[in-house]
Structure formats: structure tokens, C-alpha cells
Amino acid sequence: xxxxxxxxxxxxxxxxxxxxxxxxxxxxxxxxxxxxxxxxxxxxxxxxxxxxxxxxxxxxxxxxxxxxxxxxxxxxxxxxxxxxxxxxxxxxxxxxxxxxxxxxxxxxxxxxxxxxxxxxxxxxxxxxxxxxxxxxxxxxxxxxxxxxxxxxxxxxxxxxxxx
Amino acid sequence: xxxxxxxxxxxxxxxxxxxxxxxxxxxxxxxxxxxxxxxxxxxxxxxxxxxxxxxxxxxxxxxxxxxxxxxxxxxxxxxxxxxxxxxxxxxxxxxxxxxxxxxxxxxxxxxxxxxxxxxxxxxxxxxxxxxxxxxxxxxxxxxxxxxxxxxxxxxxxxxxxxxxxxxxxxxxxxxxxxxxxxxxxxxxxxxxxxxxxxxxxxxxxxxxxxxxxxxxxxxxxxxxxxxxxxxxxxxxxxxxxxxxxxxxxxxxxxxxxxxxxxxxxxxxxxxxxxxxxxxxxxxxxxxxxxxxxxxxxxxxxxxxxxxxxxxxxxxxxxxxxxxxxxxxxxxxxxxxxxxxxxxxxxxxxxxxxxxxxxxxxxxxxxxxxxxxxxxxxxxxxxxxxxxxxxxxxxxxxxxxxxxxxxxxxxxxxxxxxxxxxxxxxxxxxxxxxxxxxxxxxxxxxxxxxxxxxxxxxxxxxxxxxxxxxxxxxxxxxxxxxxxxxxxxx
Numbered sequence: 001x002x003x004x005x006x007x008x009x010x011x012x013x014x015x016x017x018x019x020x021x022x023x024x025x026x027x028x029x030x031x032x033x034x035x036x037x038x039x040x041x042x043x044x045x046x047x048x049x050x051x052x053x054x055x056x057x058x059x060x061x062x063x064x065x066x067x068x069x070x071x072x073x074x075x076x077x078x079x080x081x082x083x084x085x086x087x088x089x090x091x092x093x094x095x096x097x098x099x100x101x102x103x104x105x106x107x108x109x110x111x112x113x114x115x116x117x118x119x120x121x122x123x124x125x126x127x128x129x130x131x132x133x134x135x136x137x138x139x140x141x142x143x144x145x146x147x148x149x150x151x152x153x154x155x156x157x158x159x160x161x162x163x
Numbered sequence: 164x165x166x167x168x169x170x171x172x173x174x175x176x177x178x179x180x181x182x183x184x185x186x187x188x189x190x191x192x193x194x195x196x197x198x199x200x201x202x203x204x205x206x207x208x209x210x211x212x213x214x215x216x217x218x219x220x221x222x223x224x225x226x227x228x229x230x231x232x233x234x235x236x237x238x239x240x241x242x243x244x245x246x247x248x249x250x251x252x253x254x255x256x257x258x259x260x261x262x263x264x265x266x267x268x269x270x271x272x273x274x275x276x277x278x279x280x281x282x283x284x285x286x287x288x289x290x291x292x293x294x295x296x297x298x299x300x301x302x303x304x305x306x307x308x309x310x311x312x313x314x315x316x317x318x319x320x321x322x323x324x325x326x327x328x329x330x331x332x333x334x335x336x337x338x339x340x341x342x343x344x345x346x347x348x349x350x351x352x353x354x355x356x357x358x359x360x361x362x363x364x365x366x367x368x369x370x371x372x373x374x375x376x377x378x379x380x381x382x383x384x385x386x387x388x389x390x391x392x393x394x395x396x397x398x399x400x401x402x403x404x405x406x407x408x409x410x411x412x413x414x415x416x417x418x419x420x421x422x423x424x425x426x427x428x429x430x431x432x433x434x435x436x437x438x439x440x441x442x443x444x445x446x447x448x449x450x451x452x453x454x455x456x457x458x459x460x461x462x463x464x465x466x467x468x469x470x471x472x473x474x475x476x477x478x479x480x481x482x483x484x485x486x487x488x489x490x491x492x493x494x495x496x497x498x499x500x501x502x503x504x505x506x507x508x509x510x511x512x513x514x515x516x517x518x519x520x521x522x523x524x525x526x527x528x529x530x531x532x533x534x535x536x537x538x539x540x541x542x543x544x545x546x547x548x549x550x551x552x553x554x555x556x557x558x559x560x561x562x563x564x565x566x567x568x569x570x571x572x573x574x575x576x577x578x579x580x581x582x583x584x585x586x587x588x589x590x591x592x593x594x595x596x597x598x599x600x601x602x603x604x605x606x607x608x609x610x611x612x613x614x615x616x617x618x619x620x621x622x623x624x625x626x627x628x629x630x631x632x633x634x635x636x637x638x639x640x641x642x643x644x645x646x647x648x649x650x651x652x
Contacts, residue, residue, distance in 0.1 A: 003592075004556065004558070004568065004588050004591070004592055005556065005558070007592070007596075084599070084603045085599060085603075091557075091558075093559065093560055094557055094558065094559045094560075095556075095557065095558045095563070096555060096556065096557045096558075097555065097556040097557075097595075098553055098554070098555050099553060099554040099555070099595060099599060100552075100553040101551070101553070101599075101602060101603070101606065103606055104551070104552050104553060128552040128553055128573065129461060129552050129575040130552035130553060130573035130574055130575050130576070131576060132552075132553075132555075132571065132573040132574070133552055133553040133555075133573045134555075135553065159606075
């Protein structure tokens with residue numbers, strides 16, 4: 001782990017590995033759709049068997065890369081609650097560390113899509129007055145997401161700072 | 164109509180006022196009507212010209228005019244406003260009624276705008292800037308100019324009374340006393356406009372097309388280029404009319420920007436809401452040493468791009484030293500942008516930014532975060548430590564190969580962006596740690612106190628008990644210390 005993006009000395013909490021399951025399931029669904037489309041195209045404009053194999057191979061390679069990236073991204077996603085700031089680290093290729101002072105939070109969103117709900121995870125998003133702040137923690141167990149939201153809101157109130 | 168306005172009104176007069184509503188100037192329909200007509204003609208003149216029967220067109224236009232006049236008068240009759248102790252209430256709408264209430268203590272600023280036609284009649288429009296609202300801000304159009312000025316002053320004074328002493332920046336609340344910070348004379352404005360990319364393009368294109376026309380005699384080229392030339396000329400002309408007579412003054416009510424040739428506009432900006440400043444030196448101005456000052460103001464929203472440009476500009480053009488003097492005034496004397504020592508990125512950054520690396524720099528002190536960048540046009544961005552919304556470190560694969568990282572300071576929407584590209588990774592980590600410490604101290608100093616001592620506020624939830632022991636190598640180590648810096652000033 002790179003100490004630049006996960007500074008040591010604080011407790012880093014990782015997101016649930018279920019996030020990888022959800023994302024890979026969606027990836028698989030996308031692959032099925034893609035292969036289906038390719039099959040229809042191939043049937044319509046009759047192509048050689050070699051080309052079909054080549055196409056499947058390309059999809060396979062892309063899927064493998066995406067599979068690996070999802071795993072890496074989920075492993076690297078984490079957050080740490082300091083006294084004054086929330087730290088969020090993320091990124092499979094482009095690595096990122098976001099520091100949000102509690103007093104700067106405008107509101108906190110917890111969002112769970114249909115697939116997330118099946119697996120019991122949720123996404124937490126912090127909003128500040130700046131649109132540039134990309135403070136997102138996906139893959140939190142639902143109750144943990146709610147607890148974190150409440151803690152953040154409470155701290156935001158005690159440290160509320162005017163703009 | 165003439166209320167007691169020069170002084171903050173006593174509660175008794177508030178009570179008197181509460182019952183009585185006021186109306187806009189009766190000339191409002193006269194000013195509004197032609198505007199509607201012009202808008203209509205602007206959108207449908209082609210269809211009108213296409214009509215064979217000119218008489219029909221005349222009848223149509225006359226009918227439109229009458230309808231517009233009726234509507235205007237009705238609208239004027241139905242528009243009322245009240246000022247109570249705490250609220251400004253504006254009722255409008257002929258068919259659909261709308262009642263808007265603006266809390267006076269939430270007013271961020273009040274702009275006075277005079278479109279050309281309104282100016283001929285001595286009228287002005289008031290625009291209320293309420294930072295929290297996500298929808299359009301309230302307006303009062305039109306009032307007699309003198310009354311608009313009085314209303315603005317009394318509302319701003321009332322706001323400061325409602326907010327109480329802490330938010331009034333200085334002790335003497337004489338709104339009449341205004342300190343002139345910057346004034347733009349016509350000569351400098353003209354030179355600065357001539358030295359803009361648009362003006363140069365305009366000149367170049369105009370000369371080229373004329374030459375082509377004279378030499379080859381083909382009008383085809385001129386026809387193709389003409390719209391672009393006109394567009395450029397319009398852009399330059401719009402800047403001329405909007406910055407003409409620009410002045411920036413300061414009073415206890417805030418910073419006042421006045422400008423305009425045909426349409427006068429006067430804005431008030433609360434310096435407490437300035438989120439950051441940027442001194443821009445366009446490359447054509449650099450030989451003259453001129454610069455422009457823009458600021459980000461929280462919650463200041465305007466719809467069209469031109470307005471945004473105008474409303475965020477505090478000094479359109481001035482010698483750099485004068486601009487920096489205004490910066491000191493806006494940010495407060497304890498923050499000195501020039502005193503912040505800036506550090507350049509490491510030499511290896513030239514592989515990623517071969518041109519920019521010579522001018523890029525980043526630095527901070529306990530009050531400010533500052534960055535400099537730009538190859539041709541230079542810019543110096545500064546954000547007060549307590550205004551930082553969030554800090555980010557990002558590193559793409561290429562940065563990673565060079566051991567570099569990007570430091571980004573997030574600010575509310577606006578022209579200001581403090582950013583350090585291609586920083587050394589260890590230096591960047593220290594920078595962020597330091598900024599976290601300074602930011603916490605600066606926020607406490609700015610008067611939003613966390614009542615408890617540091618660390619006590621961590622909720623005793625079992626699974627969050629944090630080991631936040633001082634740690635010499637981590638970025639948090641400096642964040643754990645800032646209580647020491649806070650008693651300054």
C-alpha cells in the first residue's frame with residue numbers, strides 16, 4: 001500500500017468486498033449483452049469463424065482487465081475519520097486522497113441502487129460547497145453507512161463553519 | 164414612498180411600515196413595454212417581413228403594443244412589496260400570483276442595474292442576492308434610482324443590525340463613507356481592450372479580408388468572414404460598455420462595484436464571502452505590467468456567461484501593484500499573498516509539463532494557500548486557509564512513474580483554483596498535512612468555535628475509537644498540533 005494515499009497512523013476502514021461482487025456482476029451482465037449483440041451482428045453479416053473467435057477473445061481480454069481493475073479499485077477504497085477531517089482514498093489507476101474537514105460538509109447522501117440493496121451495501125457521498133470535491137465511499141454495509149452518515153452529520157454540526 | 168432611511172430605522176417605524184405596501188415606479192410599464200416589443204421583434208422579424216400585407220402587420224403590432232401596455236399596467240398594479248422588520252416581501256404575477264419573502268439577514272448583496280431605457284427615465288432595478296436559494300434571486304424592477312439607492316442602503320444596514328455586531332467588519336457604520344480602491348480610466352480601458360486576443364483577431368481578420376478583397380476582388384471570402392469579425396467586434400464592444408467608468412469602493416456594507424456605459428450596474432459584495440482571489444496577467448498585458456483581479460464569491464450566481472465574467476471581476480485592468488493592494492484590502496491586512504513563499508516543482512516535472520514547469524509554483528502560510536501557473540498568461544490564485552472546502556491528492560500512472568503527484572484545493576464555483584501540478588510526492592504529503600493543520604486553526608480563529616477541546620468531540624462509538632497518536636511520519640501529525648498556532652493575532 002502506498003503511504004502517500006493511505007497515510008499511516010490512522011485507522012483505515014476498507015469498503016466491503018461485496019462491492020466487488022456487485023460490480024463484477026454488472027460487468028458480467030454487460031459482457032453477456034455485448035456478446036449477444038456481437039452474435040446478432042455476426043449472424044446477420046455472415047463472418048468467418050476465425051473472426052468470431054477473435055471478437056470473443058477481445059471481449060474476454062477486456063473483461064479480464066476490467067475484472068482486475070474492479071478488484072484493485074475495491075481493495076484500495078477506504079476512509080479514515082480523524083478529529084477534524086474525513087480522509088477518503090481511492091483509485092485503481094489514478095490514485096486519489098481527499099481530505100474533507102467536517103465543518104465544510106454541506107450534506108451527506110446515502111444511496112443504494114437495486115443491486116446494492118440485494119447485497120446490502122450503500123454508497124455514501126459528501127457534498128461541500130465545491131463541485132470539485134469528489135468524496136464518495138461506495139460499498140459500505142447499509143447499517144455502517146447510516147452510522148457513518150450520522151457521525152459525520154453530528155461532527156459537521158459541532159464544527160460547522162460559515163462559508 | 165420616502166421612508167426614514169438614512170439611519171437604521173427604529174422598531175417603531177418598522178411597525179408603521181409593516182402594514183403599508185409599496186409599489187414600483189409607475190413608469191415601469193413604459194420601460195418594460197418596449198423591451199417586450201423588442202424581444203418579440205427580435206425573435207419573429209423574419210416572418211413579419213415575409214408578410215405581403217403591410218397593413219396587417221401594422222395592426223398586429225399595434226395590437227401587440229396595446230396588449231403589452233395592458234399587461235404592463237396590470238403587472239404594475241399587481242406588484243407590491245413590503246419591508247417588515249425581518250423580511251422583504253415581493254408579490255408579483257397577473258395570472259399566477261407569486262409571493263416571495265426574502266429574509267433580510269440572509270441578504271448577501273444587493274445589485275443595482277440600470278438598462279439603457281430605464282436609465283433614460285431615471286429608473287433602476289434592484290437584484291437581491293440570497294446565497295442559500297437555489298432558484299433565481301429576487302428582483303424589484305423598476306424603482307426611481309435615488310430610491311433604489313436608499314432602499315439598498317437601509318436594507319444593508321438593517322441586515323447588519325439583525326446579524327448583530329460580530330459580522331459587521333468595522334465599528335463605524337456610516338454607510339456614506341466610501342473608500343475608493345480602484346478606478347478605471349478610459350485610456351487604460353481602451354489600451355487593455357486593444358491588447359486582448361479578440362481585438363487582435365478582429366484587427367487581423369479585418370485587414371486580411373480587406374486586403375483579399377482589394378487584391379482578388381472576390382466578395383465571397385468577405386461574406387464568410389464577416390460574421391466572425393462582427394462577433395469579435397461585439398465582444399470587444401460589450402466589454403467596453405460594461406467596464407466603462409468602472410470603480411471599486413469599499414464601505415462597511417461591503418465592496419461596491421460600479422460600471423457601465425449604456426446600462427449602469429452597481430454590485431455590493433460582502434468581503435466575508437470572498438472565497439478566494441486570482442490575479443490574472445494576460446500575455447498581451449505583461450509588457451505593460453497590467454493585471455486583472457477576479458474573486459470567487461460564495462453563492463453568487465448569475466445566469467449568463469457575460470454576467471459571470473463581470474460579476475467576478477473586482478479590477479478589470481490595473482498595474483499589478485495596484486491589483487495587489489486591492490487584494491490586501493479584500494483579504495484583510497493579515498493575509499499577504501506576496502509574503503507566501505512559493506516552491507517550484509522538482510526538475511523532473513519538466514518531462515510532464517515541459518513549458519509550464521518554469522512558472523508553476525505552490526505555497527502556503529498559516530493564512531493562505533497560493534499557487535502560480537500559466538505559460539503565456541500568468542495567474543496567481545490565493546485561497547484563505549479557512550475557506551478550503553477540501554484538499555485532494557491525485558496521481559495518474561504517468562505521475563506515478565515520475566514520483567509526482569497533483570495537489571488540488573477545492574473551492575466553491577468561481578474563477579479561483581489553487582492547484583499544484585507535478586509536485587514531489589513527499590513534499591505534497593507534507594503540504595497537505597500542513598494545510599490540514601493550518602485550516603483547522605484558521606477555521607477556529609475565524610470564529611466558528613468547536614466548543615469542546617480538540618479530540619473530545621469524537622463520539623464514543625465503540626468501533627470508531629481512533630488511535631490518533633502523534634505520528635512523526637504521517638500526514639496527520641501536523642493536523643494534531645494546530646492548537647499551538649491558534650492564539651496568534
